[in-house]
Amino acid sequence: MKRKIILQSFLISLFTLTALFIASIIAFYSSQANNIKDTLIELTATLEPVVKKDVSLLDDLSLENTRITIVDMQGNVVFDSSTDNYQIFDNHLDREEIVNAMNGSPAVVKRYSQSLGCNMYYYAKLVNCDNGETYIVRLAQKEKDIWTYTGLGIFLIAITIIISLVVSYLFASKLSAKVTNQLTSLRDGLRNINSGDYDNVTFQTNNALNLSILNEMNELVKNLQDNYNNAQNEKTKLYNIIDNMTQGVIVVNSIGEIVLINNVASLLFGNAQPKNLLSGIISDKKLYELITKALNSEQKEAFAYTFADKELKITAFDILINNSNDFLGIILISDVTKEKELSKQKSIFFANASHELKTPLTSVQGLSESLLARTDDNSPSYKYLKRIYTESIRLHNIVMDMLYISKLEGKSIDKNHENISIAKLCEDSYLSYGKEIEQKGITINIQGDAHMVGDVHNIYECITNLIGNAIHYNKQNGSVDIKLFDEDDKARIIISDTGIGIAPQHLPHICERFYRVDKSRSKSTGGTGLGLAIVKHIVALYNGTLDIKSTLDAGTTITVVFPKEPID
Ligand code: ADP
DSSP: OHHHHHHHHHHHHHHHHHHHHHHHHHHHHHHHHHHHHHHHHHHHHHHHHHHHHOGGGGGGOOOTTEEEEEEETTSOEEEETTOSOGGGSOOOTTOHHHHHHHTTOOOOEEEEETTTTEEEEEEEEEEEOTTSOEEEEEEEEEOOOHHHHHHHHHHHHHHHHHHHHHHHHHHHHHHHHHHHHHHHHHHHHHHHHHTTOOTTOOOOOSSHHHHHHHHHHHHHHHHHHHHHHHHHHHHHHHHHHHHTOSSEEEEEOTTSBEEEEOHHHHHHTTSOOTTSBHHHHOOOHHHHHHHHHHHHSSOOOOEEEEETTEEEEEEEEEEEOTTSSOEEEEEEEEEOHHHHHHHHHHHHHHHHHHHHHHHHHHHHHHHHHHHHHHSOTTSHHHHHHHHHHHHHHHHHHHHHHHHHHHHHHTTOSOOOOEEEEHHHHHHHHHHHTHHHHHHHTOEEEEEEOOEEEEOHHHHHHHHHHHHHHHHHTOOTTOEEEEEEEEETTEEEEEEEEOSOOOOTTTGGGTTSTTOOSSHHHHHHTTOOSOHHHHHHHHHHHTTOEEEEEEETTTEEEEEEEEESSOOO
16 A cells, blocks of 8 residues: 555656656747747847948858858858858758848748758848848858757756655655555444444544545444444344244244244244254154145145144245345244134034934924924914924024034044035035025026035035025026036036125125024025035035135125045
8 A cells, every 4th residue: 555655656756747847848949949040130130230341251250159151142152150161052042041031031940951960040131231242141050959958857857756756755654654544444443334333433534535524434334323223123122022922933044044933933842043944943744844835835824733732823934035036934833722622612512502402402393393283274373383393493403504513523524435426416406495496586507517526415515505595695586607617636616696795894704603694584594504604614624615705786606626536
């Protein structure tokens, strides 16, 4: 750095001095030409009276550095101060300065002299002598050699360069020491910023320009420090929130290394810490496989898993970091052991209650039926008995549906593997609603067929509930379209109706047990409020999917997709 500054100072001095030297030589050179011209004119004017009086007077005259030539009107040289042997000279009438003089416009002329071998300045003038003769007086001076000046100049410049070198060295040493000190403090400060230590980073200088730059830098450091502190605070807040969540959170990078893990997840997986590999902390191979599969899949669906005596609900998905190609994997783990236990208890109660209700209800139904058969249609008690009978049928249906759901939940249901034609099941199903179809004037269309292996009873239950709803909640003269497709390893069933539709706020709940949009309408159709809950359970039992789309007052479309072969 120091050497560079010295070298640069020296080169600048050298360049400046050389430029100055060349400029002065040019200036001197041109002033020399003007001097010679003036001198020649002045000397000619001084000599003019002498020549006028008597030309021979010039024989005794000698002028330093100036050659005097007298030429007669024929161009012959009659006198030349440089030689006595002037007779040898050529005729001078063609010389430019002589021509100028003869024309009455004397002017200084510069020309190369063959006889002297250098550049010469000439000036000539006509002189009418007192004796009646006319002569041309010509004065000439040599152009001085440029080296006459440059020789001295080079010597002077050499001295100046040596002096400027010494001065440059002293100046540059001082300057570089100053600059180096400031740059070192700047480097140390930047190093501190880089390592995240913003405290005590202040840059100082005495120089006004540097001061303004460093003030900007100090301001920049302050802003950086504020931003850094804010980011740190936000990060701490976020980590506190994540750490105090009841849900386990794990964030992994693209190589499967843990970037963030909260307390719940850390405790679950043997006090796992950031930088551990996900594969290292999850000892259960199946669980690890399910998580990586979920991370690589497009869907954000949760899956259930029993791990360390806990019922877990796990969601794993990828997120893209900003605009880079790097992904972060997010794993959210909820401990649903208590909820599961509660729901199990509910199911047990549900099953027991239904079971207990079944026998007395069957008796009520049977007894009311026999009493009704023995009662006269017109007697006052007939109406009440009829009501008891229909309500007992409805209650019986509810209890049967409750028991069926209990079986589906307990997975204690028979699952025979039979080849099923769904078109056939649809036909059987809608025939059972023949009376209602006729009353409402509903048109049923079945297109295509779909085949699968499963338990006919279960699949029929599912389909008949959907077709039943499409009929019950349809309008007068409406229609029900059933489209069936065989798709690779899937059977697709689409049931659309032109009925009353379902408002968006009810859609998320209609598969819940006993949820009805319009209770009285459901009851009037003999609905139990359990139809869609049964559909949902059967679809789940066969690892299928259920999708419900509806527009109020326009109709509902329900799509069920079953795997063709059962997945266990
Ligand atoms: P329900 O026995 O009352 O029909 P479901 O579980 O089958 O019970 O259906 C729940 C509720 O969803 C129904 O009460 C009804 O309000 C609504 N629903 C189901 N299917 C349809 C449909 N196709 N069109 C309109 N509403 C429907």
